[in-house]
Amino acid sequence: MPAAKAPTSLRRLFDEIGTVDQVGIEERVATFTTRSLKKKSKVFGLRLAVSMVDLTTLEGKDTPGKVASLCQKALCPHDVGDIPPTAAVCVYPAMVKHARKHVGGTSVKIASVATAFPSGQAPLKTRLAEVRAAVKDGADEIDMVINRGAFLSGEFGRMQDEIAAVVEACGQATLKVILEVSELETYDNIRAASFLAMRVIRPGDFIKTSTGKTSSNATLGNNQVMLEAIRDHFLATGIPISMKPAGGIRTAKQALHFLIAVKETLGDEWLNNRRYRFGASALLNDLVRQLEKERTGAYQAPWNFSEATEGY
Amino acid sequence: MPKTLSKSNPARELVFGDLWEFDPAPETADPKLKPRYDLFINGSFVPPRAGKYFATINPAHETKIADIALADASDVNSACIAAQKAFVSVWGKMPGKERGKYLYRIARLLQDHAREFAIAETLDGGKPIKESRDFDVPMAAAHFFYHAGWADKLEHLAPGRQIAPHGVVGQVIPWNFPLLMLAWKIAPALAAGNCVVLKPAESTSITALKFGEICQEAGLPNGVVNIVSGAAETGAAVIQHPLTMKVAFTGSTEVGKSLMRSLAGTDKKMTMELGGKAANIVFDDAPLDQAVEGIVNGIFFNQGHVCCAGSRLLVQESIADEVLAKLKRRIAVLRVGDPMDKNTDLGAINSREQLAKITDLVQIGVAEGAEKYDNGCKLPAKGFFFRPTIFTNVSMSHRIAREEIFGPVLSILTFRTPEEAIEKANNTPYGLSAGVWTDKGSRILKMSTLIKAGVVWANTYNKFDPTSPFGGYKESGFGREGGKQGLLDYLMVD
Numbered sequence: 083m084p085a086a087k088a089p090t091s092l093r094r095l096f097d098e099i100g101t102v103d104q105v106g107i108e109e110r111v112a113t114f115t116t117r118s119l120k121k122k123s124k125v126f127g128l129r130l131a132v133s134m135v136d137l138t139t140l141e142g143k144d145t146p147g148k149v150a151s152l153c154q155k156a157l158c159p160h161d162v163g164d165i166p167p168t169a170a171v172c173v174y175p176a177m178v179k180h181a182r183k184h185v186g187g188t189s190v191k192i193a194s195v196a197t198a199f200p201s202g203q204a205p206l207k208t209r210l211a212e213v214r215a216a217v218k219d220g221a222d223e224i225d226m227v228i229n230r231g232a233f234l235s236g237e238f239g240r241m242q243d244e245i246a247a248v249v250e251a252c253g254q255a256t257l258k259v260i261l262e263v264s265e266l267e268t269y270d271n272i273r274a275a276s277f278l279a280m281r282v283i284r285p286g287d288f289i290k291t292s293t294g295k296t297s298s299n300a301t302l303g304n305n306q307v308m309l310e311a312i313r314d315h316f317l318a319t320g321i322p323i324s325m326k327p328a329g330g331i332r333t334a335k336q337a338l339h340f341l342i343a344v345k346e347t348l349g350d351e352w353l354n355n356r357r358y359r360f361g362a363s364a365l366l367n368d369l370v371r372q373l374e375k376e377r378t379g380a381y382q383a384p385w386n387f388s389e390a391t392e393g394y
Numbered sequence: 395m396p397k398t399l400s401k402s403n404p405a406r407e408l409v410f411g412d413l414w415e416f417d418p419a420p421e422t423a424d425p426k427l428k429p430r431y432d433l434f435i436n437g438s439f440v441p442p443r444a445g446k447y448f449a450t451i452n453p454a455h456e457t458k459i460a461d462i463a464l465a466d467a468s469d470v471n472s473a474c475i476a477a478q479k480a481f482v483s484v485w486g487k488m489p490g491k492e493r494g495k496y497l498y499r500i501a502r503l504l505q506d507h508a509r510e511f512a513i514a515e516t517l518d519g520g521k522p523i524k525e526s527r528d529f530d531v532p533m534a535a536a537h538f539f540y541h542a543g544w545a546d547k548l549e550h551l552a553p554g555r556q557i558a559p560h561g562v563v564g565q566v567i568p569w570n571f572p573l574l575m576l577a578w579k580i581a582p583a584l585a586a587g588n589c590v591v592l593k594p595a596e597s598t599s600i601t602a603l604k605f606g607e608i609c610q611e612a613g614l615p616n617g618v619v620n621i622v623s624g625a626a627e628t629g630a631a632v633i634q635h636p637l638t639m640k641v642a643f644t645g646s647t648e649v650g651k652s653l654m655r656s657l658a659g660t661d662k663k664m665t666m667e668l669g670g671k672a673a674n675i676v677f678d679d680a681p682l683d684q685a686v687e688g689i690v691n692g693i694f695f696n697q698g699h700v701c702c703a704g705s706r707l708l709v710q711e712s713i714a715d716e717v718l719a720k721l722k723r724r725i726a727v728l729r730v731g732d733p734m735d736k737n738t739d740l741g742a743i744n745s746r747e748q749l750a751k752i753t754d755l756v757q758i759g760v761a762e763g764a765e766k767y768d769n770g771c772k773l774p775a776k777g778f779f780f781r782p783t784i785f786t787n788v789s790m791s792h793r794i795a796r797e798e799i800f801g802p803v804l805s806i807l808t809f810r811t812p813e814e815a816i817e818k819a820n821n822t823p824y825g826l827s828a829g830v831w832t833d834k835g836s837r838i839l840k841m842s843t844l845i846k847a848g849v850v851w852a853n854t855y856n857k858f859d860p861t862s863p864f865g866g867y868k869e870s871g872f873g874r875e876g877g878k879q880g881l882l883d884y885l886m887v888d
Contacts, residue, residue, distance in 0.1 A: 105853070106683075106685075110687050118416075118419035123415060350410065
């Protein structure tokens with residue numbers, strides 16, 4: 083769909099895509115947390131969640147050594163119990179070439195944040211150059227941030243043009259568009275931004291909740307708004323867009339609630355790591371801990387699980 | 395968006411298959427049931443004079459749970475006498491502050507025994523455990539808490555006027571929310587200073603009789619609450635007994651009418667909460683996913699055994715196709731089955747008779763030319779189950795659009811203008827509840843004024859609170875339950 087050039091009224095966009103009732107959607111997502119997973123269905127969910135993790139380190143103090151440790155953890159989350167590797171590692175552009183040494187050629191993808199993450203407040207030229215550099219260094223996936231300023235001031239055309247430019251700069255790499263939901267604030271805005279982004283990205287590209295660098299991140303509520311936007315977009319156009327909640331998902335139980343939302347909203351075709359990811363770090367060890375509990379019947383001491391990056 | 399585009403791509407669909415099937419997650423705690431339940435009269439459990447019992451069954455497995463005492467007119471008579479005695483000697487003259495303490499105690503005991511009550515409710519009535527656990531039992535306790543607070547503040551209900559309790563009140567409750575309806579009836583009656591003779595529904599007596607145990611544990615004076623189980627004749631005896639000064643009935647309009655006929659010429663005070671055929675009205679500017687959620691909650695909550703169920707969906711013509719598609723997608727993930735499983739969304743139909751009634755009306759709907767759709771899910775081999783069902787191509791003259799089905803069956807009609815919606819919503823003998831879905835606040839206010847219904851929900855459905863009065867217009871009855879208005883019905887005001 084061609085992007086509009088002139089500032090567009092948000093009201094007109096809502097007339098087209100519909101609005102979200104906050105109370106209603108929060109009641110709906112509360113029902114996901116009352117689902118009770120036992121035995122095999124629990125193990126299935128936990129393993130699925132492990133395979134969907136984008137194991138992430140995004141700190142100023144990241145070093146090649148820390149990234150190496152992260153990559154090892156992603157390839158082999160635990161030494162026993164036949165636990166699958168994670169979907170990807172997620173690092174800053176400067177770390178892509180280091181990650182490549184460890185996970186290049188494996189099933190674990192290299193995702194890199196780019197476009198002046200997390201604020202996006204750099205000239206477009208600079209942001210695009212960063213994307214190209216990361217892809218050149220071997221990034222399989224690029225996590226970009228949208229221009230929230232453009233969205234909030236109603237310059238939808240500009241916001242979409244910038245995303246389209248990043249799509250072009252990505253080449254073969256998969257794109258994940260971070261909406262930074264906490265800066266959009268309302269569910270209506272999250273739905274609107276999801277549609278604007280989905281209309282300029284490719285099948286298999288992602289929309290993503292957050293950078294993890296602001297006060298509030300992925301919640302079941304904003305995850306649901308985005309899942310429903312993906313569903314409506316898919317039913318209207320046939321283009322399947324993938325989804326990545328990021329930040330704030332720390333426990334296995336939370337991850338299962340998010341997956342139940344996927345199961346009941348988008349169905350079986352989204353229950354895989356091409357269509358759904360978790361941006362997380364501490365989550366992985368809790369998933370492994372719960373899987374070990376299911377396997378052995380007892381909770382293991384925390385020192386039995388290798389640290390990826392937390393604590394370093 | 396989808397509105398226009400989805401029509402050009404009708405084949406595209408989501409897959410809700412068995413990739414990730416849930417294992418059974420049964421609630422297994424002990425409901426602490428007795429093999430035989432006697433009548434709760436004058437503070438103790440006594441066998442019925444005639445020695446007759448009837449079996450109560452689990453509608454999900456068709457197995458017997460317990461024997462329930464069948465009270466006849468003489469048992470009802472002793473219950474009424476016990477209540478009258480308790481009223482004159484203790485309860486009627488007890489200061490409100492003291493009555494309140496008993497009510498608080500009952501509320502807390504219900505919370506203490508919440509799990510046990512939830513399981514008993516699900517076993518006996520067939521409703522999903524998640525509903526009895528998260529709705530019925532907590533809401534029953536909430537009613538006692540709310541009315542406990544009123545017990546010493548009754549003079550504020552009618553400032554400047556004299557108020558007094560009626561004395562003995564006779565109450566007859568239905569099988570759809572056995573414990574909750576008991577709480578709706580008993581809590582305000584006791585707070586106002588009345589004593590109670592209550593008859594639970596024939597198919598769901600267990601939690602009412604277990605409530606007798608709660609009364610004992612709370613140390614409630616003997617005779618303040620009496621529970622007489624039995625069939626329709628028992629209920630009629632309670633309602634017609636000369637000592638019951640006020641009667642409260644919740645149930646079908648048909649039975650309500652016959653009870654009212656039998657009371658003609660007496661000066662008994664009455665409140666009736668009867669049937670409904672609520673319109674749930676969705677405008678084209680509504681947040682559709684949440685509206686669909688409200689439609690599902692409106693008609694499939696408690697298998698549709700809800701007098702205020704949103705059984706008629708009125709949807710604006712321009713969005714009818716889209717809403718229907720969303721609705722079908724939503725009911726594809728509803729889980730029907732063992733009520734005791736924590737993941738079950740729709741449990742068992744309460745009784746064989748009710749299942750037959752639902753089946754009949756659905757067949758009539760098909761015969762009259764409406765188009766039937768259900769989610770095609772697998773049903774358990776044994777027990778009374780019915781798939782969530784929706785009818786399209788329904789017109790106002792169809793029986794499924796006029797009669798209360800009291801099951802998981804939704805009739806969908808369309809409208810073009812707000813005036814048409816109001817006309818259709820009011821074109822029913824009932825007037826209990828309605829729902830309005832729109833983004834436009836002024837339209838909500840207008841609709842809620844023009845729809846003749848006791849409750850109008852805006853952008854939500856089936857929401858209850860002890861502070862909010864509930865009751866009907868027209869053949870849905872009269873009198874209110876809950877809130878100040880409901881409490882006033884249990885008092886004489888001079």
